[in-house]
Amino acid sequence: MSARIIIITALLLLFNSSFLSAQNPLSGGQIHGSFQTDMQYYANDNILGMNDSSLAGKRVGMNGFLDLLYTNHDFTAGLRYEAYLLPMLGFEPQHEGQGIPYYFVKYQKDWIEVTAGNFYEQFGNGLILRTYQEWNLGYDNSLNGLRVKLNPAPGVTIKGVVGSQRYYWEKFSDGNRGIVRGADGEFYLNDIFPFLKEKQTQIILGGSMVSKYEKLTTKTTLINDSIFQYKLPRNVAAFAGRLNISHRGINFLTEYAYKMNNPSQYNNFIYRPGQALFSTLSYSQKGLGIILAAKRIDNMSFKSKMTEDANVLDINFIPPLTKAHHYSLANMYPYATQLNGEYAFEGDVVYTLPKKSALGGKYGMNIALNSAFVFDIDKQPVAEGIAIGQSGTYGYTSDFPAPGGTLFFREFSVKVSKKFTKDLKGVFIYLNQVYDKDIIEGHHNEYGKIYSHIGVADITYKLSSLHSLRLEAQTLFTRQDKGNWASMGLEYTIAPKYFISVADEYNYGNTDPGSRTHYFNVAAGYLLNTTRIAVAYGRQREGIVCVGGVCRQVPASSGLSIAITSSF
């Protein structure tokens, strides 16, 4: 707390210009900030099961933050104030509270950069370390500690970090979570070796390691009426190496990571080491982009608290190989990364048909194809009589290249964007998905796989130079889960300041006629420079919000919401 007060006082002094004389090297600083608040009032809604008893008086939810950043030559300081009073529906109740969970000071001099306080850091692709903040998920695993970044020679960057991670509002104290230590080196060979300087082929090599220390906890289990105690490691280390080669439009990137024995709640306390391999190959030229990607993840959950299995305290991040969608029905069944094991492949092609070609027409046309497959990895029992993944054992053995039989997720999509005339343009999407609801959402043989076809048409018509009308129509067909859905939305914009919209999502295909619910919504907004205010009233269906394969569930709700975003 005292450190926080000192930093805030220091910031306040810096902002007070009368305090600083003109000769002071600290004068001439700049301050920037951004602000967001979302407020929801929840109304009773019998169809969604929302009433006085289910809401228990929690009629209003509010999430908000203010981010401040002060820069002055080589010096930077920043903080973020957050308030969840109360947290909106779908956010963990532990968010409740307000305060400054993020603050730091940083300076850069010659070949060194030092950060003290909270920081976000990523080694390579994040396979063994990535701290980040995602407001819409209510996710923040920032490290609080020290970071040193060195540039000892051209093309060489060395980073070292030590800290503890954010866990809601709980301050770090002895034993309530681990300490994370890491180092990363990145070598841009073209800058290091003179003979590569003028070459078109660019090579970057990198290596990193991370170690977590946790105070030893005692864990026991019962086997045949005897007590057994787990031998738990205090320190868990992980290593990663990466290579990036590019030549003109071709770029190849690969990273391999290895994690030592890390028995945890997430992997059911098995002792098998973790492995991850992530590779992408891409090619781009004018009007064409191709990306092929593959990854294999085996037991790669890595948290700074071994008994934690929720979306908190992750030290690492596994990049997703499934496309993120913008439209609501396309987001009905989003894929969540399975850290205990998955084998994924993705192909992505973007092609622009030139103007005045046969298909391209007067304005050209953009086509994007995407396909992704995610399977289980091969898992075999360690020995006879030991189940796969049995707690307190090695867990399982796995043949590295062999894909497991179970399909977790598959997707194929085509997206066409075209401008027809000066005033009319449209986006059209077809999606075909297979989603294993039990595995992805953690159910026990309740739902099985969901096969769906999704169509989207988004058409914008310009009525005049300032007025435009946008129609968004979506449909989802499936025989499983809640059956078919359709949605329609209409948005009228008076540029650049106003918009008003109406939309309805309708679960017309639900096998239970009583659950064929309409989710009606009206919204209006006002925008001035960098400030946007939007008000909406209506129902929101229950759903899953995912960012980068990390997901949270949002229950259905009904009511009024107000959102304000602003920055300076």
Added chain:
Amino acid sequence: MKINNIGFVMVLLMVLFTGCDKIEAPYLINKGPVEGGGGETGKRVILLEEFTGHACVNCPEAALLLNDLKTLYGEQLLVISVHAGFFAMPLGELTADYRTAAGTAINDYFGVTANPSGMVS
């Protein structure tokens, strides 16, 4: 200058390399058979209240652990499950309502917001 930097990096690497405990099998240490629990007179009985709800996905795991504890301590342990709060609400397909007025009162009094939670007497 450069030598110093490399030295610093080497020290850093060595520190990190030692930050790792390799555990060899067997991973479980036998601490002997379960003792007591047979309802011996004069032993204290512990009350454990488990706060749960049918919509809580992590609760079955807690229930399994409670089962283990119950086997371990027998009549010395009394487990009561309290269905209350957000996760116990009838919602969508989960139509059953296991909530009780007493359970909700206890839940609200102690301000339990996360499930599964356990409270020991």
